[in-house]
Amino acid sequence: MKLANIVYAATLFLSSSTLEVKASHGYWGIDVCCAAGLMQTTPTGMETACYWGTQAIGEPCLGDTGILGCAHGFCNIDTCAGCTTDTDCSSGSTFCVASVGTCATGANSDVCDTHDQCSNGYCALYGVDVAVDTKRCHDGSNGRSCDANDQCSSGYCNTSSNRCHNGDIGDLCGAGSDCQSSICDSATAPSLCASPPPPPSNPCLSVNCGPGGQCISMSPTDVSCRCENTFQEFLNSNGVPYCDCPKETTFNAEKNRCFAPPTIAPTSSPTKSPTAAPTLVPTSSPIEQTVPCADDADATFSLDRFDKEVGCEWLTKNWKKKSIRIERYCGREKIDSMCPATCGLC
Structure with a gap:
């Protein structure tokens, strides 16, 4: 028996156990069990068969929604191809990726719509191994596909190649945000992350x-x-x-x-203070004497209140009245000339 016939017979046997399930979902055709494998054409080119373990869940497969295990071109672990909500997926660990209508587990390379559908936390638009227009889960390691920095564990997604990288100097870049230095040098071809310019030198x-x-x-x-x-x-x-x-x-x-040397101030000759000319105490004009300074013993003068003539000795005769009499009578020209000694003019 040819290999194709053997595979075909096995396919018919497997399909008999799932006809009831398919019927409940309105499916038709031969059940080829692509729940864990890739649908491929057999070597004869006549029939399709299931090659177990050749592709991971979420990878492309040949077939359509009417073929069990291949939902919208992706291998599906569910027993029913296609889904619209999470309840269409039999396992509690699976969810429905609505954009492609298939169940997935969120493992690396599984199809996804959002980050929270991926166990590693990254859901990117670009496939890792197969370039298909759908989002895939990945671990964010360098070389993985990405369309934003938050899809890379390093924090840098090359916006030109859409691959995760470190953003080190010399890494490919499309913008400054792709580089740790925040500088993407477009002067090179392709653009590379560059070092920041050195700070201006300090003269x-x-x-x-x-x-x-x-x-x-x-x-x-x-x-x-x-x-x-x-x-x-x-x-x-x-x-x-x-x-x-x-x-x-x-x-x-x-x-x-800095200090200037000490300066010696020039000294001038001592200056004598001007002295005032001696001032003579004014004195009465000297009385010309014809004899030595002595009272005239024979001369007399009249008292003011009495009609009486007295001599010079009268001025000092009464010692209690002496000063009064000298003050009253001395100073008169006649008496001074008569009594110079008594009046204190000598």
């Missing part, structure tokens, strides 16, 4: 302003030294600025300042 790294100054970068090539207030900015022979002490000053390392 102050090669300038020493000295202990009295601080380097200030004016531009990537121009610098200036901000000098402490006792220092002064100079340029060396190469035109590079530095801070140093001004001429005729010295640097004090302890205080980090």
Whole structure:
């Protein structure tokens, strides 16, 4: 018997056990049991048979919804081909992928509609092994198909090749979001993830302003030294600025300042304070004496209140009235000339 006939006979035997199930779903034709295998044409090209274990659940198969196990071109673990809701799938671990109308488990490479239908958490539009226009579950590892960064365990999906990658320098990229450096260099062909440009060089790294100054970068090539207030900015022979002490000053390392030498103030000749000319106490004009300064013993003068003539001795005769009498009568020209000694003019 030919191999094709043997397979055909086996197919008929298997179909007899499932005719009732197919009838309840309105299916027709020969049951070829593609629940776990790939429907292929036999070597004779005459019949279709089931080759067990050649394809995973969710992989493409030849057939249509009327053939058990091959639902809309995908192998189905359910005993009934096709589904519209999860209740159409016999196992509690399966669900219905509505976009293709087939049951799946969410294992790697299974068809899917959303991330939560996949046990590994990634549902991508592009197939991993077979390029078909449907979403497939995958583990998000590098090389797996993707259409967004959140479909890759590395966090980077190449938007040009739609493959997961690390986003390292030199990896293919289509946009900056494909790269860890956020830089996709389009100058290369194809575009590659590139290193960020080095930061601008600091010209102050090669300038020493000295202990009295601080380097200030004016531009990537121009610098200036901000000098402490006792220092002064100079340029060396190469035109590079530095801070140093001004001429005729010295640097004090302890205080980090410049100091001028001490200055001795010029001294002037001592100045004598002007002295006022001696002032003479005014005195009465001297009375010309013809004899030595003495009272005239024979001279007399009249008292004011009494009609009486007295001599010089009367002025001091009464010691209680002495000062009153001298004050009253001395100072009169006649009496002063008569009694110079008694009036205190000698």
